[in-house]
Amino acid sequence: MLFKSHGGVHPNDKKAPANEAWISTIPQPPQVVIPMSQHIGAPCTPLVAVGDEVRLGQKIGEAKAPVSAPVHASVSGRVTAIEPRLNNLGNMVTAVVIENDFKDTPADTVAPAPEEALSDPELIAGIIREAGIVGMGGATFPTAFKITSGWGKVDTVIINGAECEPYITSDHRTMVEHPRELLQGIQLIMRACKVDKAYFGIELNKKFAMDMLNFHGAKDMGIEIVPLKCQYPQGAEKTLIQTITGREVPPGGLPAQVGCAVFNTFTSYSVYRAAYEGLPAIERVVTVSGSAIAAPKNVLVRVGTPMQWVFEQTGGFAKTPWKIIMGGPMMGLAQYDLNVPCGKGTAALLAFSEDENRTVENPVCIRCGQCIDACPMNLQPIYMYMYEEKGDIEMMQKLNLTDCVECGACTYICPGRLHLTHAFKTGKAKLQAYNAALKAREEAEKARAEAEAAAKAAAEAEKPAEPEKPAEPEKPAEPEKPAEPEKPEKPAEAPAEPEAVEETVEAEEAVEEVIEAEEAADEPVEAEEAAGEPVEAGGFILEPVEADEAAGEPADAFEFPDEPAQDNEAGGN
Amino acid sequence: MNEQYNFIVSSSPHIRTPRGTRVIMLDVLIALCPALVASLIFFGWRPIMLTAVSVACCVLFEYLYRLLMKKPQSVDDLSAVVTGVLIAFCLPPTAPWWLPVIGAFFAIIIVKQLFGGIGKNFLNPALAARAFLLASYAVLMTSWAPSNFANVDAATYATPLASLSGGALSNVSLGAMFLGNTGGCVGEISALALLLGGAWLVYRRVISLRIPVSFIGTVAIVTLIFSRGNPHFLWMLQNLFSGGLLLGAIFMATDYCTSPVTPKGQIIFGVGCGLLTVLIRYFGSYPEGVSYAILIMNLTVWMIDKATPPRRFGVVKAPRTKKSEEAAK
Numbered sequence: 071m072l073f074k075s076h077g078g079v080h081p082n083d084k085k086a087p088a089n090e091a092w093i094s095t096i097p098q099p100p101q102v103v104i105p106m107s108q109h110i111g112a113p114c115t116p117l118v119a120v121g122d123e124v125r126l127g128q129k130i131g132e133a134k135a136p137v138s139a140p141v142h143a144s145v146s147g148r149v150t151a152i153e154p155r156l157n158n159l160g161n162m163v164t165a166v167v168i169e170n171d172f173k174d175t176p177a178d179t180v181a182p183a184p185e186e187a188l189s190d191p192e193l194i195a196g197i198i199r200e201a202g203i204v205g206m207g208g209a210t211f212p213t214a215f216k217i218t219s220g221w222g223k224v225d226t227v228i229i230n231g232a233e234c235e236p237y238i239t240s241d242h243r244t245m246v247e248h249p250r251e252l253l254q255g256i257q258l259i260m261r262a263c264k265v266d267k268a269y270f271g272i273e274l275n276k277k278f279a280m281d282m283l284n285f286h287g288a289k290d291m292g293i294e295i296v297p298l299k300c301q302y303p304q305g306a307e308k309t310l311i312q313t314i315t316g317r318e319v320p321p322g323g324l325p326a327q328v329g330c331a332v333f334n335t336f337t338s339y340s341v342y343r344a345a346y347e348g349l350p351a352i353e354r355v356v357t358v359s360g361s362a363i364a365a366p367k368n369v370l371v372r373v374g375t376p377m378q379w380v381f382e383q384t385g386g387f388a389k390t391p392w393k394i395i396m397g398g399p400m401m402g403l404a405q406y407d408l409n410v411p412c413g414k415g416t417a418a419l420l421a422f423s424e425d426e427n428r429t430v431e432n433p434v435c436i437r438c439g440q441c442i443d444a445c446p447m448n449l450q451p452i453y454m455y456m457y458e459e460k461g462d463i464e465m466m467q468k469l470n471l472t473d474c475v476e477c478g479a480c481t482y483i484c485p486g487r488l489h490l491t492h493a494f495k496t497g498k499a500k501l502q503a504y505n506a507a508l509k510a511r512e513e514a515e516k517a518r519a520e521a522e523a524a525a526k527a528a529a530e531a532e533k534p535a536e537p538e539k540p541a542e543p544e545k546p547a548e549p550e551k552p553a554e555p556e557k558p559e560k561p562a563e564a565p566a567e568p569e570a571v572e573e574t575v576e577a578e579e580a581v582e583e584v585i586e587a588e589e590a591a592d593e594p595v596e597a598e599e600a601a602g603e604p605v606e607a608g609g610f611i612l613e614p615v616e617a618d619e620a621a622g623e624p625a626d627a628f629e630f631p632d633e634p635a636q637d638n639e640a641g642g643n
Numbered sequence: 644m645n646e647q648y649n650f651i652v653s654s655s656p657h658i659r660t661p662r663g664t665r666v667i668m669l670d671v672l673i674a675l676c677p678a679l680v681a682s683l684i685f686f687g688w689r690p691i692m693l694t695a696v697s698v699a700c701c702v703l704f705e706y707l708y709r710l711l712m713k714k715p716q717s718v719d720d721l722s723a724v725v726t727g728v729l730i731a732f733c734l735p736p737t738a739p740w741w742l743p744v745i746g747a748f749f750a751i752i753i754v755k756q757l758f759g760g761i762g763k764n765f766l767n768p769a770l771a772a773r774a775f776l777l778a779s780y781a782v783l784m785t786s787w788a789p790s791n792f793a794n795v796d797a798a799t800y801a802t803p804l805a806s807l808s809g810g811a812l813s814n815v816s817l818g819a820m821f822l823g824n825t826g827g828c829v830g831e832i833s834a835l836a837l838l839l840g841g842a843w844l845v846y847r848r849v850i851s852l853r854i855p856v857s858f859i860g861t862v863a864i865v866t867l868i869f870s871r872g873n874p875h876f877l878w879m880l881q882n883l884f885s886g887g888l889l890l891g892a893i894f895m896a897t898d899y900c901t902s903p904v905t906p907k908g909q910i911i912f913g914v915g916c917g918l919l920t921v922l923i924r925y926f927g928s929y930p931e932g933v934s935y936a937i938l939i940m941n942l943t944v945w946m947i948d949k950a951t952p953p954r955r956f957g958v959v960k961a962p963r964t965k966k967s968e969e970a971a972k
Binding site for chain 2: 079081160236308312318319320321323390391392393394395399400401402403404405406420422426427428429430431432434435436437438439442443445446447448449450452453469470473476478481482483484485486487489491492495
């Protein structure tokens with residue numbers, strides 16, 4: 071049975087060069103840089119100090135927050151530095167630098183889990199959490215939290231083997247080379263999620279992988295292999311859920327709301343390794359490919375290995391690289407420094423030569439409407455772009471700009487070479503700033519109204535002689551109090567219909583305070599994180615799989631008031 | 644290693660389709676070739692001359708305008724070439740050489756560039772030029788000549804459309820109409836050539852079938868129901884193959900810039916074009932209704948787009964939990 075979804079584009083998958091290349095190992099780097107934040111959620115605090123000896127698989131960073139994942143040493147050796155280092159998002163984050171002793175002395179914790187632990191959902195979730203497993207497709211949402219938060223809601227487990235991004239073959243090779251282990255990992259996830267049925271969505275260009283999985287008894291384990299049409303973004307979480315179950319995740323919602331939980335292929339394999347081999351998430355298969363790469367291949371890379379080392383050890387560049395991408399070509403992040411380490415979510419390292427450059431100096435929309443046909447979220451990128459350029463907040467909201475999953479299909483297909491996805495990322499930031507400013511204004515107004523009410527009450531209390539007004543005030547007159555709300559109720563000076571652009575500027579000013587306030591206000595960690603960096607959150611995704619977790623959150627947080635016409639004061643307070 | 648290279652950093656996606664604007668326009672030009680060949684066969688070299696003049700003028704005017712206005716040059720996107728060919732296709736083969744020059748000026752400068760160039764004009768430039776020329780040089784624009792192979796008296800020749808407009812079936816055979824062995828504008832005579840071009844556009848995914856099918860389908864249905872000739876079916880087919888219907892439905896109404904972008908909107912647009920075409924053909928004083936129908940519908944594009952947004956993902960449809968539960972069993 072072939073499932074089809076709306077929208078999508080059909081880029082040349084370019085998987086051929088690495089598709090048949092067996093997963094190989096490369097020499098270990100002399101030094102690994104392990105960032106303390108390789109996931110969505112609270113960053114970890116280092117558990118080691120400079121000079122400490124660490125062992126392979128030893129936990130070196132942890133955070134107590136529920137939405138987080140510990141990090142482990144990916145080699146054995148000595149900690150030489152704990153300092154901020156550049157990560158794939160372009161931020162400086164605390165990282166533990168380990169000098170490799172090339173002995174791979176395992177930590178005591180690296181041991182298979184006891185048999186009886188593998189039948190209890192809570193214990194499995196505990197193992198997954200301890201192993202630091204996150205969404206390996208690139209969204210890096212902590213897997214254990216996804217499982218535990220879905221209890222009671224999730225009735226369907228979906229394994230994402232679409233690998234719809236061009237070039238990437240790491241999941242494919244994992245399916246072909248480790249089908250048995252992969253299926254066992256999926257079984258554990260099913261057990262942990264308390265469901266007995268899983269769908270494994272695989273695009274049709276991986277027929278051999280499907281055969282392998284079927285041969286190893288996927289059906290008997292309750293895992294149904296679902297062939298998917300080759301089309302980007304087939305592996306986007308919402309699209310995948312729709313194609314497989316027919317359910318649509320509501321805007322701004324999470325898959326659990328429609329009873330689904332989606333896990334990446336390599337995540338499932340990592341679960342197997344954590345449970346049966348005791349190995350935490352310290353290693354992953356990375357596809358090295360692209361037009362500038364001499365020999366495309368799939369290699370097993372330790373977390374924290376600098377990109378430069380991977381490129382050097384896989385044969386280097388055949389042409390001058392023009393763009394380096396961590397992740398897939400559609401949603402991956404362009405890098406400017408080869409010292410950035412590979413993380414848990416790095417499924418591919420791509421190097422493109424300048425031949426791939428199709429940007430034009432003067433992008434012009436020709437209104438072909440292909441972006442509308444391509445959008446998996448049924449949006450209208452053409453108009454969203456138009457209003458985003460103008461900064462028209464109201465229209466951006468009306469066109470549901472926050473629904474955008476930033477898959478890049480519209481930008482890919484655009485013959486006018488418009489920078490659509492880029493504009494939508496910016497637009498989301500603008501909307502968020504605007505909403506934050508609105509909230510701030512509302513709070514300020516509320517405070518003012520309360521103060522005024524109090525003043526009124528106090529004023530009335532002063533003249534109790536009037537019989538018509540019964541003693542409303544319960545407090546006795548406090549002459550000091552009315553002095554406080556001196557603010558005159560000045561009508562808005564701004565024009566009645568404010569320019570959206572101005573609002574944004576004002577809003578941006580206001581937003582900083584508000585964000586601080588919100589952070590202090592004890593928000594759930596993931597919302598805070600996602601809200602803090604909406605642009606990156608969706609952007610660093612390799613496959614859009616779990617992107618929405620991050621991108622979707624801010625949408626939830628927005629609450630647009632009914633009368634946006636009075637927005638002129640937005641930033642004023 | 645880092646210092647060696649200058650890496651570009653930009654927002655994802657990092658790959659783009661090879662099909663840019665120029666490739667799309669090239670596909671349209673390829674699709675227009677069969678019709679051009681048909682006009683060469685049936686009218687001789689004169690249509691080719693008109694086309695060449697028209698294309699050269701369109702490109703020149705666009706180039707000069709962008710140059711004088713100090714705007715980024717846009718002739719290399721080939722859209723001016725397409726406009727040039729389409730203007731020539733709207734002219735009678737007897738037109739003097741300077742007619743397309745005026746048409747090109749009106750289309751490129753007034754209709755297209757003054758509104759901001761490609762993607763910004765709200766009327767189809769070629770059709771607007773045709774309407775302008777028809778209003779200004781009515782006689783020149785309606786002096787028809789029969790095709791080289793038609794065995795008729797040129798002096799009293801009437802195009803099939805003229806007969807239809809008079810409420811009578813044309814005496815030109817359906818086969819001749821289909822092949823193009825008849826009278827009419829340069830590019831509109833051969834249904835076969837236009838359909839070939841249309842097939843190429845659909846195959847290359849330059850256009851979807853929504854507008855052409857809804858446009859032609861509407862004309863077919865309405866002319867069949869309100870037939871003025873007998874047999875009704877022949878009346879319908881003559882209406883489809885005569886005049887600029889196929890040229891308009893395949894190449895003009897599907898113009899990106901002046902047609903809706905939403906799928907639903909495109910169908911509404913096509914139906915509207917079809918209805919107006921029949922109305923003008925039946926009740927208008929001028930036999931041909933296609934160009935005005937499309938021009939009028941061009942003006943509604945913005946409204947249609949606004950009225951037909953695609954269904955928001957995850958909203959209207961309730962989750963099909965029951966069905967999937969059954970599937971799970």
